[in-house]
Amino acid sequence: MTLVLRFGSGDTARCRFAVSPLQETMSALLVLKAPHRQAWYLPWLRGIQDVVAGLDLGLLGVAVPVRGHGPDFLWPSPTGPLTTIEDDLAQVRAAAPDVVAAELAEHARRLDPRTVPPHLYRALTGDPVAARDRLVAHQREAWRALVAPLWDRVRGLLDADITTRARQLADGGLEGLFADLHRRARWENDALHLRGLRRGSLDLRGRGLVLVPTAFGWPNLGIGPTGATSAAPPSLVYPMLGAARLWAPAARPPAIARLLGAGRAAVLAETLVPGTTGGLARRVGLAPATVSHHLTVLRDAGLVTAERRGHEVLYRQTPLAAALYSGGV
Template sequence: MTLVLRFGRGDAARCRFAISPLQETMAALLVLKKPGRHGWYLPWLHDVRPVIARLDLGLLDAAAPSNGYGPDFLWPSPTGPLTTIEDDLAQVRATDPAVVAAELAEHVRRIDRHALRDDLHRVLTGDPVIARNTLVTQQRLAWQALVEPLWDRIRGLLDADITARARQLADSGLAGPFADLHRRATWKNEELHLTGFRHGTVDLRGRGLILVPTAFGWPNLGIGPTDDTSVTPPALVYPMLGAARLWEPATRSPAIARLLGSGRASVLAETLVPSTTVSLAHRVGLAPATVSEHLTVLREAGLVTAARRGREVLYRQTPLAAALLHPDPL
C-alpha cells in the first residue's frame, strides 16, 4: 500500500519545517504503550513511569491507540519552527465539536469495546465539548510529565535536524532531504511515495508540505491530514537525525577538564546537544553569566558555534570539540 504526494507548481517553494511539542507528547505517550520500541528509551521510561502513575491520563490513553486510526484533532499540524505547547493546545481546543464527535465516534468503532472502561466510553461518545476539553487538560499533564523536562535538549536536536535538511533542500532541491528521510519515503518523478499507508494519491495543490522531525516518534513515519479537499497542508512526521544522542550522557574527559578547567569543560560537554545559555546553566549548575563567559571563550577557540533561533541563541560543539572529547584510539 502506497500513498503518493503529488507536487505541483509552487509546492516545492511552500515546503517548510516545523516543530510540535504536542506531537512529541503524543509520540511519547505511544512509547509508553510500546516500551520495547528501542532500547535507548529505557532510561527515560524508568524516570517517567512513577510520575505517570500519579496522573489521570485515562481518556487520552484510550483516545491514542498504539496502531491504526486515531483522532486527527489530537495531532494538529504545527504552525512553524517556533510553535509552543500553548500554540498546539490552542489548536486542539479550537476544534469544531462536530469534528471532535465524528472523529471520536470513528475511533470508538475501531477499538475493542470490551477493553474500554464504561466511564471512558461515556465521555468519548458523549458531549464532544466535554471530551475535547478533558483531552486538552490531559495533553497538558502528559506534556509536563513526559516531555517538558527534556524539551530543551530535544529542541536543540530538532533544530539541528532542520538545519541539516534545510541545507540539503538548498543544495539539491526536494531530492536532498527526502533521500534519507525514512526507508518508507521515496522521491521520484516529482512525487513522494510513502509505503505502509492507505493506497491513494494526494495532490498538494499549492499547499506545500510541512516536515516535522520527532524524537519520540522513531522509527515511525506519520502523515496527515491527507484529505484532498483540506486547505491545511499535510504534515509529514519523521524521525529526526541523531535521536540516540538525546539519551547519551555528556562526556567530561578528565584531560579536557585539566586543560580547560572543570566548569568550561562541563559546558563544552553539554553542547553535544545544541542548547541555550540558560539550559546549559541549569544542567551544569553554574550561573548563566558564568556560562556565558565560558561560551565566549569556547567560541573564540573554535570549540562551539552559535546559531540564532527566534530570540534565543543555540550553542553546539564543533567538529574540533568532538575530536577533543572523543579522540580516536591509537
C-alpha cells in the same frame, strides 16, 4: 501499501520545517502504550517510572491508538520551527465541534466497547466540546510529566536536524532531501512515495508539506492530517538525526577538563546537543551567568557557535571542538 504525495504548482515552494512539542508528547504516550518500542527508550522510561505511576490520562489514553489512525485534531500540523506547546494546544482547542464529534465517533467505532471503561466511552461519544477540552487538559498534563523536563535537550537535537535537512534541501532540492530522510520514503516522478502507510494518493493542492523531525517517534514515519477536506498542509513526521545523543551522557575526557577547567569542559561537552544558556545551565548545574561567561570564552576560542532562534540564542559545538574530543587535534 504505499501512500503517494503528489506535488503540484507551488507545493515545492511551500515545503517547510517545524517542531511540535505536542507531537513529541503524543509520541511519548505511544511509547508507553507499545512495549515493543520501549527498548529504544529505556533511559527515559527509567527516569519517569514514578511519574508514570501517578499519571491518569483517562480519555486521552483511549483516544490515542497504538496502531492505526487516530483523531486528526489531536495531532495538528505545527505552525513553524518556533512552535510552543501552547501554540499546539491552541490549535487543538480551536477544532470545530462538528469535526471533533465526527473524528471521535469514527475512532469509537474502531474500539471494542468491552475494553473501554463505560464512562470514558460515553465521554468519547458525548458532548464534543467537553471531550475536546478534557483532551486538551490531558495533553498539557502529559507534556508536563513526560516531555517538558528534557525539552531543552530534545529541542536542541530537533534544531540540529532541521539545520542539516535544510542544507540538503538547498543543495539537492526535494530529491536530495528525501534521499535519506527515511528508508520508507522515496522521491520519484515529482511525487513522494511512502511505503508502509495506507494505499492511495494525496494531492497537496498547493498547501505544501510540513516536515517535522521527532525524537519519540523513532523509528516510525507518519503523516497527518490527510483528510480530503483539510485546508491545513499535511505534516510528515520522521525520526530526527542523532537520536542516540538524547540519552547518551556527555563525554568529558579528563585531559579536556584539565585544559579548560571542569565547569567550562562540562559546558562544552553539553553543546554536542545544541542548547540555550538557560538550558545548558540546567544540564550542568551551574548558574546561567557562569555558563554565559564560559560560552563567551568558548566562542572566542572557536569551540562553539551561536545561532539566533527567535528570541533565543542556540549554542553548539564546532568541528574544532568535535576534533578535540575525538583526539583529532
